[in-house]
Amino acid sequence: MGEENLLPNKQIVLKNYLQGCPKETDFELRTTKVSTEIPHGSKGVLLKNLYLACDPYICHLMRPRGLSILSSHGFIVPGSVVRGYGVAKVIKSGYEELKEGEYVWGITSWEDFSWNFYPQQLLIKINITHDVPLSYYAGILGMSGLAAYVGWNEICCPKQGEIVYVSSGAGGVGHLVGQFAKMMGCYVVGSASTNQKVDLLKTELGFDDAFNYKQGDLRSKLNKYFPKGIDIYFDNVGGEMLDEVMLKMNINGRIAASGMISQYNLKEPQGIHNLFSLIEKRLSVRGFMVLDYKEKYPEYAEWAVKKLQEKKLVYVEDVITGLENVVSAFVGIYHGLNIGKRIVVVAEE
Template sequence: MTSSTNQQILLKTRPVGEPKESDFALVENPIPEPGEGEVLNRTIYLSLDPYMRGRMSDRESYVAPVELASVMVGGTVSQVIKSNHPQFSTGDFVLGYDGWQAYAVSKGETLRKLDPNQAPISYALGITGMPGMTAYFALLDVGQPKAGETVVVSAASGAVGSIVGQIAKIKGCRAVGVAGSDAKCDYAVKELGFDACINRKTQELSSALKDACPNGIDIYFDNTAGAILEAVLQQINLGARIPLVGLISQYNAENPPPGPNLMPLLIKRALIKGFLVLDYQHRQTEFLNDVSQWLREGKLKYKEDIVEGLENASHAFIGLLQGKNFGKLIVKVNNDPTQ
């Protein structure tokens, strides 16, 4: 899986609706050389996440879109192979944002050193990284769960949702998931400890939610919006809270979809709040301390869906938006020397 050239995947055209593999271009260029104060990273793992669909569009958002003919953005776990930076040495493992490419030069400001003795280095793209922080802070800060409450989470077997349900259980809540297959629901209940899980493809959402949430819904952790949110709103309790974290059901929409009836938010005096993990970087240590302890104690379980080869990234990403992944989706770009 190593090469003398730098493989890169560029955004070739802006997708209309669902992305196609022709929207991307796989190119090869010389491996770059680090300048003064820079490091050269060899990508080991690339994270694939739903937010990337928004970065492919030129509509207004919280960050600038990826420029056409530019390397697709993405979080990475890499090894430093050349260093002209005083804080990094050759051989260091680092978490960064080098994008869809096999090698990248970095100035080091956004790199975080990883200790492979503490956890598998790929975990930094999931449970001890951005997805884990999203689950932790959106649930605890926005949702503010209290023992005995009912927490519903969509995309329950995914990188964020699977952690949300487990933290909800740690906090003494009833955890109810919504997922896209019986296998994913079985995993949420039997492996992760959810109290119930609803198959959104085979069950009628309103009646299934009523059965799974006999005392109503206090917190809805929303990764998807759309039909699940509409069904949840009919069963929220007084003072319910809704961390709005993702809109995966809408990312491929060519036109904004009709919204759900928001009247229950008014009647139940509920809180719905948008959440961006970027706002919580200054509290990373707090998150890492808690999640690392829960991992050591066996209170958190974690599943990865690893795809081999950068050339398969675009196909895997398209599958992610269709719900085909099972666990945190990662591309293994180069060999992992820690394994």
């Protein structure tokens, strides 16, 4: 193959399976070349990656016996390029539904250019009919936004005036859920690990209240911020928080199990002790996987774009620049270093 058909390609490769919390040394930057020729008869597309999402679930894919949390992903084995959600531009296409120059969001890889041979299953075409930034498809108009929307509307079964608690309230999913709950006339409290995030929730995002869960005793905090109990808990963290919240739930309360980030990197998950609350309080606990709600995406995207344009929805984007910084950006989310949805800019359009 002639050199003219090859492009230099920087890639982020998993060096060894993760043990505990992801570390920068678990990954390495590799420079290689990618062919720009469409393999004969292939429906593949060559993508120029623009924005990558730092999503907590990715750690599950990089363990020897990880959870196959997204079957479309498969596992990421040592020596292979990390995969995850992102936004990209199509620069070569053997798939008639996608043309060169069009934009997509979906599953791509942590590298400059990626061949995607399953565009129908893994990519969604972006119809640019508005002035919302393209990077938003790595967050609010992508997987995180849809998760917040279906988690809130389909799983929480909310009613006006209910008392709602959102953990990881200043994160990509959490800061949207809190605003969706406010739009419905609920009383909303969020929690986060820093006072800066707590201030953001109260001042910019319209939460009724917020607290720093790292300061002081959790049970007293929940007693202080929920004197009338909790009707809906949108759980992004699991573990001790979930256990304590059980005791504060009101009768007929609902818990949406969105994520359990406090457990993702532990050798053994912590147990939940206060399960009798399920019976005593007649609670419903329901998990969900955003992938099961793909058909809701068009409805959600139209709604969210409108809310953004009307300035009724605030999206906080935590932007890190450069593919070489994606690993530290990703590792940082497990230490609470992001505010809002953390994304990495690989290239400008």
